Amino acid sequence: MTRTTVKIPTPLRGFADGRAEVPVDGETVDAVVRELVQQFPKLQKHLFTPGGELRNFVSVYLNEEDIRHLQRGATPTRDGDVVAIVPAIAGGAGAAASSPPLSRDQLVRYSRHLLLPEVGVAGQKKLLRSKVLVVGAGGLGSPTSLYLAAAGVGEIGLVDFDAVDVSNLQRQVLYTTHDVGRPKLEVARERLEGLNPGVKVNLHPAPLKSANAMEILRPYDVVVDGTDNFPTRYLVNDACVLLGKPNVYGSIYRFEGQASVFDARRGPCYRCLYPEPPPADLVPSCAEAGVFGILPGIVGIMQATETVKLLLDLGEPLIGRLLLFDALAMNFRELKLRKNPDCVLCSPKPTQKGLIDYEQFCGVPAAGSQRSSSGVPEITPEELRDELASADPPMLVDVRDPPEWDIARLPSATLIPRGELPNRVSELTRARQVVVYCRSGQRSSQSTRLLLDLGFQNVRNLKGGLLAWADHIDPSMPKY
Ligand SMILES: [Zn+2]
Numbered sequence: 001m002t003r004t005t006v007k008i009p010t011p012l013r014g015f016a017d018g019r020a021e022v023p024v025d026g027e028t029v030d031a032v033v034r035e036l037v038q039q040f041p042k043l044q045k046h047l048f049t050p051g052g053e054l055r056n057f058v059s060v061y062l063n064e065e066d067i068r069h070l071q072r073g074a075t076p077t078r079d080g081d082v083v084a085i086v087p088a089i090a091g092g093a094g095a096a097a098s099s100p101p102l103s104r105d106q107l108v109r110y111s112r113h114l115l116l117p118e119v120g121v122a123g124q125k126k127l128l129r130s131k132v133l134v135v136g137a138g139g140l141g142s143p144t145s146l147y148l149a150a151a152g153v154g155e156i157g158l159v160d161f162d163a164v165d166v167s168n169l170q171r172q173v174l175y176t177t178h179d180v181g182r183p184k185l186e187v188a189r190e191r192l193e194g195l196n197p198g199v200k201v202n203l204h205p206a207p208l209k210s211a212n213a214m215e216i217l218r219p220y221d222v223v224v225d226g227t228d229n230f231p232t233r234y235l236v237n238d239a240c241v242l243l244g245k246p247n248v249y250g251s252i253y254r255f256e257g258q259a260s261v262f263d264a265r266r267g268p269c270y271r272c273l274y275p276e277p278p279p280a281d282l283v284p285s286c287a288e289a290g291v292f293g294i295l296p297g298i299v300g301i302m303q304a305t306e307t308v309k310l311l312l313d314l315g316e317p318l319i320g321r322l323l324l325f326d327a328l329a330m331n332f333r334e335l336k337l338r339k340n341p342d343c344v345l346c347s348p349k350p351t352q353k354g355l356i357d358y359e360q361f362c363g364v365p366a367a368g369s370q371r372s373s374s375g376v377p378e379i380t381p382e383e384l385r386d387e388l389a390s391a392d393p394p395m396l397v398d399v400r401d402p403p404e405w406d407i408a409r410l411p412s413a414t415l416i417p418r419g420e421l422p423n424r425v426s427e428l429t430r431a432r433q434v435v436v437y438c439r440s441g442q443r444s445s446q447s448t449r450l451l452l453d454l455g456f457q458n459v460r461n462l463k464g465g466l467l468a469w470a471d472h473i474d475p476s477m478p479k480y
Contacts, residue, residue, distance in 0.1 A: 015042040030073030133220040139296030140226035147304035171293035210355035231358035237270035257299035264346035267319040272340035394433035437462035
């Protein structure tokens with residue numbers, strides 16, 4: 001005789017003496033289910049029609065395969081097989097009895113959710129009791145927080161410390177032209193509470209740091225990573241692993257996006273995927289590389305989707321999967337992610353047991369601090385203005401990319417994108433003074449270093465780049 005284990009779902013346990021699992025003998029799935037009913041006759045009318053057919057809202061699985069894809073009731077069983085009975089469950093029945101009933105307004109507001117058996121009243125109440133932290137109220141955080149608020153996630157925390165800038169409006173749909181100059185979080189709270197007054201918005205108006213991350217993340221059920229820099233990304237990951245919280249990841253670059261869910265309790269973490277960050281000068285930021293404005297909308301909405309699924313324990317989360325999206329090709333690809341058995345953070349024997357200095361780890365300067373320019377000679381915007389007006393003005397080399405050149409540039413400059421510089425040094429005259437510039441002074445600092453290493457002596461970097469030039473010399477220059 002073949003011995004199987006039948007799993008009884010919660011709604012039917014009352015008809016099987018409260019048992020979750022029952023050992024049942026039978027050579028086929030059909031025989032197993034009928035034998036089960038022999039043991040617990042009260043199950044009969046819940047599983048079978050009066051005509052003796054299995055009811056069509058009852059699904060039967062053999063070892064995680066739906067028997068409809070096998071040989072249905074005739075599927076043979078083997079010793080040790082697990083037969084699971086999975087009825088369609090009407091959401092809300094009997095669940096969450098302890099929380100107050102939904103108000104009339106809530107019943108109307110969330111009616112399209114309530115109609116979904118997968119959400120229902122119980123699911124909606126669960127959302128209303130949930131707390132989600134969105135790190136970064138920018139391109140990704142905008143759509144994510146809007147949809148989470150609309151869905152009725154009870155508490156939404158936002159971490160950001162920027163003010164709304166005109167250049168944000170191409171993609172950060174939380175904000176309007178009217179809001180330019182105001183703190184993002186203040187505007188975000190008005191917008192989210194305007195959308196759904198039943199949602200509480202918690203503001204964390206400071207940069208997320210190792211010193212405050214654990215405290216800020218701790219009260220939340222799920223953390224959404226909407227950051228735009230590596231130090232904060234690693235910090236969010238590490239704090240989530242240490243606190244045992246899911247980290248809903250999204251990132252964007254030009255026309256391409258990535259999304260995943262990192263939950264070290266059930267799968268890999270971000271460190272398993274990328275143990276170390278790329279060198280700071282290898283990966284340009286959105287401010288340098290540009291980003292297709294709709295892209296963060298798509299990726300952010302995927303993050304909102306994964307967040308609500310996690311909160312409701314619905315469907316298949318993106319745990320252990322990296323979803324890649326290409327807006328130009330309009331396609332999605334999926335890669336399998338595995339837990340790194342040697343991960344410094346989430347392996348059974350972690351070597352890192354707390355938060356570290358992420359700016360140092362990523363090799364970038366702390367937010368707001370000026371890079372030391374690795375000791376290259378610098379010129380201030382004021383000095384450059386005076387030298388340009390002199391009888392022997394320096395040669396100006398712009399090392400940005402052509403699209404940036406089209407937005408703003410200094411008159412008389414020569415465009416030599418950073419990557420082309422090693423092959424185009426012959427265009428520079430060694431006898432003449434050379435000033436190199438970029439947007440913020442970081443890339444040009446590296447280019448200045450390169451030219452010095454190649455033997456150029458009269459090379460200086462424009463301190464603070466065009467952003468500083470716009471601030472100190474020419475306010476009409478567009479800052480991007
Ligand atoms: Zn890991």
